[in-house]
Amino acid sequence: MAQDHDGSFSQHDAEPKAAVVDAPKIVKPAPKDALIEALMELAGERVWDDISISDIAARANLSLADFRDLYPSKGAVLAGFSRKIDRIVLEGTSDDLLDEPAKERLFDVLMRRLDALTPYKHGLEGIAEWLGRAPMAAASVNRLEVNSMRFMLEAAGIESEGPVGAVKVQGLVLLWGRVLRTWFHDDDAGVAKTMALLDKELERGSKFVSRAEDLNRLASPLVSLARALFERRPGSPRDDGRDWKKEADEATKF
Numbered sequence: 476m477a478q479d480h481d482g483s484f485s486q487h488d489a490e491p492k493a494a495v496v497d498a499p500k501i502v503k504p505a506p507k508d509a510l511i512e513a514l515m516e517l518a519g520e521r522v523w524d525d526i527s528i529s530d531i532a533a534r535a536n537l538s539l540a541d542f543r544d545l546y547p548s549k550g551a552v553l554a555g556f557s558r559k560i561d562r563i564v565l566e567g568t569s570d571d572l573l574d575e576p577a578k579e580r581l582f583d584v585l586m587r588r589l590d591a592l593t594p595y596k597h598g599l600e601g602i603a604e605w606l607g608r609a610p611m612a613a614a615s616v617n618r619l620e621v622n623s624m625r626f627m628l629e630a631a632g633i634e635s636e637g638p639v640g641a642v643k644v645q646g647l648v649l650l651w652g653r654v655l656r657t658w659f660h661d662d663d664a665g666v667a668k669t670m671a672l673l674d675k676e677l678e679r680g681s682k683f684v685s686r687a688e689d690l691n692r693l694a695s696p697l698v699s700l701a702r703a704l705f706e707r708r709p710g711s712p713r714d715d716g717r718d719w720k721k722e723a724d725e726a727t728k729f
Contacts, residue, residue: 507545509535511559514552519597523605550615553602556595557619561626563591568630578677580631585651585673588627589658589666600659620648643684650676 504512513534517526528549532542546552564587572580592599606613624647628635635644653676658669 506535506537506541507555508559509537510542510545510552511556514549515556515595515598518599518601519595521601523602550612553616554619557623560588560591561623564588565626565630573632577631577633578681581628581633582673582677584627584631585654586670589654589669596659599655603655603659617648620651621645624648624651639684646680646684650680 503509510531513531514526517530517534526549528542529539531549531552532539535542546555564584567587568584572583575583606616621644625635625640625644628640628643628647633643634640654669654673657672658666661667661669
């Protein structure tokens with residue numbers, strides 16, 4: 476009820492004003508991320524060799540000049556994608572599983588990696604098919620995978636340095652390739668087949684690494700002996716007056 480100018484009262488609809496809601500802001504991905512997303516989309520739609528850098532730039536709504544400033548090639552964009560996935564996994568690493576066996580810790584890390592890769596599954600499958608026909612490119616991608624798997628081992632609290640570490644890293648790269656091939660065709664929401672294979676492969680890999688560690692322990696005294704003989708010869712430039720024969724004898728003690 477509101478009073479009119481002549482003093483009488485009349486009924487007016489008292490409608491509250493609608494609240495002004497700001498439209499959600501669309502956050503554009505950073506240019507580097509935009510190129511990564513564009514490449515992975517295109518890899519799910521086309522054969523790798525049919526994807527040009529112009530196609531990637533256009534899909535990302537960037538110019539060729541922008542592309543050139545950010546990446547030297549589409550292979551470099553793929554390397555950027557690998558680092559992006561590494562960061563997602565590493566940022567999600569916690570100390571919750573420190574008391575668990577190494578195999579369980581690594582299983583958790585690799586399952587989180589699969590989760591991070593899931594939005595790009597079709598693109599990854601296309602890239603994997605291309606790598607099967609391009610051995611030189613496969614060797615380059617293997618180097619990317621070696622770098623990634625080294626960090627995955629470290630995230631799981633597993634040593635990755637030294638001769639045995641190198642065996643672990645390259646072995647994990649090969650294991651991961653077998654797991655991905657199963658994952659590409661695993662349409663189950665819980666990826667049960669993939670999880671079962673990953674568990675089986677890690678079990679087998681842990682036994683292999685255990686044997687490699689045993690061999691490394693056995694070989695270490697022989698390596699020390701060789702160093703003592705060849706680096707500490709009397710009169711050699713590297714002879715520092717130490718008893719090289721005594722060192723050699725000590726090196727052979729198990």
